[in-house]
Amino acid sequence: MTTTIKPASDVLEKKEPAVKSNKASVYKTNQLNLWYGSNHALKNIDLDIKENEVTAIIGPSGCGKSTFIKTLNRMIETIPSVKTSGEIIYRDRNIFSKKYQVEELRTKVGMVFQKPNPFPKSIYENIAYGPRIHGIKNKKTLDEIVEKSLRGAAIWDEVKDRLNENAYGLSGGQQQRICIARCLAIEPDVILMDEPTSALDPISTLKVEELVQNLKKEYSIIIVTHNMQQAARISDKTAFFLNGEVVEYDETNKIFSNPTDDRTEDYISGRFG
């Protein structure tokens, strides 16, 4: 079942041991399985995701890529029928362990969703919400966090004069960058992005892609995308999911130029999906 999976570390060590092997892992999944009721959605996933990289997850609709990324911060648990087995090790701790508080995990692992989902509040309050619930009350500190986060999400210049306006007055692309800024405000370790540009126009998409490139200096980014060009443009590693399994996980260059598995080749050359 998992014969086609090559743990990335093996491949990498053979190819460029000096550069990549010293990057620490943020996530290691260990025989991760997930069921929606009786539907087996993720099958024996073994992935090793490195820090300060962009890891793209591609695959046809229904292959489990969104399910996988939502499992990484346990957002999947909002669906009652979900069962899991196996381990997800985030920075040396199993996130499924009883002692691991889900709020603590999500404070470290931020998420950007498919459709922009700002809160129906002012732009300022959207960004300040995260720091506030984690106990940061000082107005001056909050002001600084808001500015820094909005700058980090490359939207400060567009909104600096309208911080008190409702975030829903912004365009879809701006809203999505507000959501990214909201995520940056609590300075997470990892940012999960679930098809963040699928609801955006090409120009907004470009802006978000540039942003992702900049963010990887400080954050580890895992991005689900339908758009293979996008994966090729912005990611360092790519995992190809099919029917709940990881078919291939490797350097993005290798996946797109010289994939090992025929199914990967078929998918990226547009023969299905």
Next chain:
Amino acid sequence: MAMNEPKQLSVQELIAQKSNRGLLAFTEKLIPKILLLIATVSVLTTIGIVFTLIFETITFFTEVNVLSFLTGTEWYPFANSTPTYGILPLIVGTLKITAIATFVAVPIGIATAIYLSEYASDRVRRIVKPVLEVLAGVPTIVYGFFALTFVTPILRSVFPEISIFNAISPGIVVGIMVIPMIASLSEDAMTSVPNAMRDGAYALGATKFEVAVKIVLPAALSGIVASIVLAISRAIGETMIVAVAAGSTPGFDWDVTGSIQTMTAYIVQVTTGDAGYGTTIYYSIYAVGFTLFLFTLFMNMLAQFISKRFREEY
């Protein structure tokens, strides 16, 4: 089967065969007219009621000075020598009941709504919601007796200074009566907050309570406030509970332990009594009714204004 189909017709031919375009066009023209007629009946009824109120109120004010009606602090219409018609005691009585009811209903109603929309499992929700709706369907006269024969004795056993007829017991029971209204409408407002917003907050490490109070509640605020205002409006207009349990002693004070009279209870008192047609007392119920109408109209308009103005757009 086969003999029913002498030859194969295309769908377009079948449509042409069955078509009744002429008749259809006629009914299409007629239907809106019939509907308009029906709608007009209900509008005219409302206008008729309001005009009756206004005309009889005007008659009342030919006998009683408007200013003394609005500012008078003594309401003794049944006094033999010099009846006084100062409506303030009735308004104060109504406000006492409304204030106590709001104080009871708002916290319980909103807590119930938060529980149902954010915490309760589907199973619990399926049980509790219909129970709430049953509570909303209990006839108010039953609530009236509940206040008089159950709540009042309990209150009196704790606070002996409370009289048999008082403001606090019916106030509490009116509150209980409007809890389902607040809970149900607020729950609807909170449930309709998109899950994407909750997810956004959960993904930042928010707890369930933080999501409920800081995201869902503000996002649903306009619906919640509108439900509260409607509940207040209902409490102002509530009749049977106060007529049964609050007494009939209009007073201009803020004491809730003694007998009071509300606007509605006064109207009940007159209509069930033997005030003759055409007397000042007879016209006074229209003046009181009109005042009551203005109160509830104001509250309903306030509810509409709030639900438009304070909506957090999403």
